Structure formats: structure tokens, C-alpha cells
Amino acid sequence: MLTKKKKRWDDIPGCSLEAALNVIGGKWKGVFLFHLLDGTMRFNELSRLAQGASPRLIVKQLRELEEDGLVNRKVYAVVPPKVEYSLTEEGHSLHNILHALSEWGDLWVDNHPVEPVTKP
Amino acid sequence: MLTKKKKRWDDIPGCSLEAALNVIGGKWKGVFLFHLLDGTMRFNELSRLAQGASPRLIVKQLRELEEDGLVNRKVYAVVPPKVEYSLTEEGHSLHNILHALSEWGDLWVDNHPVEPVTKP
DNA sequence: CAGTATCCCGGATGATACTG
DNA sequence: CAGTATCATCCGGGATACTG
Numbered sequence: 001m002l003t004k005k006k007k008r009w010d011d012i013p014g015c016s017l018e019a020a021l022n023v024i025g026g027k028w029k030g031v032f033l034f035h036l037l038d039g040t041m042r043f044n045e046l047s048r049l050a051q052g053a054s055p056r057l058i059v060k061q062l063r064e065l066e067e068d069g070l071v072n073r074k075v076y077a078v079v080p081p082k083v084e085y086s087l088t089e090e091g092h093s094l095h096n097i098l099h100a101l102s103e104w105g106d107l108w109v110d111n112h113p114v115e116p117v118t119k120p
Numbered sequence: 121m122l123t124k125k126k127k128r129w130d131d132i133p134g135c136s137l138e139a140a141l142n143v144i145g146g147k148w149k150g151v152f153l154f155h156l157l158d159g160t161m162r163f164n165e166l167s168r169l170a171q172g173a174s175p176r177l178i179v180k181q182l183r184e185l186e187e188d189g190l191v192n193r194k195v196y197a198v199v200p201p202k203v204e205y206s207l208t209e210e211g212h213s214l215h216n217i218l219h220a221l222s223e224w225g226d227l228w229v230d231n232h233p234v235e236p237v238t239k240p
Numbered sequence: 241c242a243g244t245a246t247c248c249c250g251g252a253t254g255a256t257a258c259t260g
Numbered sequence: 261c262a263g264t265a266t267c268a269t270c271c272g273g274g275a276t277a278c279t280g
Contacts, residue, residue, distance in 0.1 A: 015150070015151050015154070015222075015225075016222055016223075016224075016225030016226040016228070016229050017150045017151060017154050017218065017221050017222040017225050018150055018151060018225070019225040019228060019229050020150075020221040020222070020224050020225030020228060021141075021144070021145055021150050021221065021225075023225075023228060024141070025141055025145045030135070030137045030138055030140075030141050031135050031137060031138060034135070034137050068232070069231070069232065090228070090231070093224065093227075094224065096220065097217065097220050097221060097224060098137065100216065100217050100220065101137050101140040101141065101217060102135075102136055102137040102140070103136075104136075104140050104213065104214065104217060105135075105136030105137050105138070105139040105140030105141075105143075106136040107213075108136070108139060108140060108143065108210070109136050109139050111189070111210070112188070112189065
């Protein structure tokens with residue numbers, strides 16, 4: 001019998017670049033990974049980063065990052081609950097890429113001012 | 121009066137990293153950009169890279185890349201039609217990032233073998 | 241060759257409410 | 261605090277056919 005887990009990158013088109021983007025490209029994944037570079041964070045802190053996102057989505061993104069081996073989830077058996085998220089070694093291996101993306105995005109945003117443009 | 125163009129990164133959460141991922145994160149954008157690093161390509165060549173994608177999607181991705189200033193589209197007034205796509209300077213500025221992503225993706229895929237796993 | 245034009249679906253995301 | 265549960269929605273993307 002086969003257990004075939006549905007992976008988001010099942011459809012790898014032979015291109016590892018696609019795989020990479022699938023792993024870090026989720027809605028808030030970049031932001032989470034980037035901020036986790038600085039240390040562990042709790043669920044609430046991450047929530048605050050993802051302004052306006054519902055807990056559901058946040059959990060989903062974090063679970064996927066966990067499944068993909070980029071993030072650790074440590075649950076403390078206390079009440080009220082406490083859960084800490086941190087990067088795995090593999091997660092930290094994204095350090096350079098995440099910073100590069102951030103810097104590139106910075107420049108790009110500068111060079112591509114968001115319209116509106118006032119029209120006479 | 122204001123003209124407000126709907127941008128895919130309208131919802132920038134203050135994080136330039138998100139912006140970057142939104143720009144290069146489309147289904148085939150990474151692949152297209154990566155291969156365009158090596159030179160200009162025609163529509164058909166790009167289509168072949170995106171195995172199984174419908175022309176509609178391909179056009180859409182290319183148009184977005186064009187709008188975002190990463191890709192040039194040069195139309196030759198000949199018949200049969202000939203259109204060449206190439207990277208702008210801004211597109212080329214992604215060189216390092218694209219290669220880094222590709223390499224990282226390579227490693228990651230190696231370390232995360234796709235199931236299925238045979239179960240006794 | 242390099243696209244358009246339609247129709248359509250499913251997964252990704254949102255909103256709201258509830259709980260161990 | 262850190263989530264689940266449920267319902268609703270949106271739109272990225274697929275399939276197919278047609279054209280200058």
C-alpha cells in the first residue's frame with residue numbers, strides 16, 4: 001500500500017526553483033521566516049506580523065513551514081498555553097536569500113511607486 | 121480624479137519581502153525569469169518550459185512580469201508573428217537571487233524526498 | 241506563431257464564532 | 261493563549277476552441 005502525501009510541490013516541473021518558491025511563497029511565509037531569523041516567537045507575535053490575517057491562515061502557514069522542515073514548534077505544557085516557533089537549521093539556511101529578497105523588494109517598491117496618479 | 125490600478129501587491133504589509141515574492145512568485149515566473157537570464161526567448165520556447173500550461177496563463181504571467189518592469193516584449197512586424205522576450209536591467213538584478221533560490225531548492229528537494237513510502 | 245475568448249473548478253483565503 | 265470549526269468567497273489556473 002502506498003501513502004501518498006499531497007505536497008504543494010508535487011507538480012515540480014523539474015525545476016528546483018519552483019520548489020523553493022513553493023516552500024517560501026505562501027502568503028505570510030516570507031514574513032514569518034524573515035522575522036524568525038532573529039529568534040523564537042510566540043503565536044501571538046507572529047499574528048501581529050500578519051496584520052488582519054485570521055488565525056486559521058496563520059496556523060496553516062506555520063504548519064506547512066513545520067512540515068517542510070523550516071520551522072520548529074515547541075509546546076509548553078503550561079496554562080495558559082505557550083507555544084514557541086523557531087527556525088530549524090534548514091530554515092536558517094535561507095538567511096541570505098531572505099535578506100536578499102527583502103533588499104531587492106525594498107528597491108523595487110521604491111522604483112515602482114504605487115499608483116494612484118492624479119489625472120487632470 | 122484618481123486612477124487606481126489594481127496591483128497584486130496592493131496589500132503590502134509593510135514588508136518589502138512580501139512585495140518581492142509577489143513579483144516573482146507567480147506559477148511560472150521564476151522559471152521564466154531564470155531561463156531568460158541566458159538571453160531572449162520567443163513565446164513558444166517559454167511555452168515549452170511551462171509544460172502543460174495553457175497559453176492563457178503563460179501570457180498572463182509574461183504580461184505581469186512586463187508590467188512589473190522585469191521583462192521586455194519586442195514584437196516584430198513580420199508574418200508569421202515573432203515576439204521576443206528578454207530581461208530588463210531590473211530583471212537582471214534578480215540574477216543572484218534566482219540562482220540562490222535554484223540552488224537552495226535543489227538541496228531542499230534532495231533532503232525532502234517525495235513520498236510515497238511503501239508501508240508494510 | 242502568438243496569442244484571444246469562454247467557461248469553469250478547486251484550493252487558497254476571509255469572516256466569525258467557539259474552546260481546552 | 262493558541263488554536264478549531266464552519267461557512268462563504270475569490271481568483272489563480274485549467275480546458276478547450278478560435279484567429280490575425
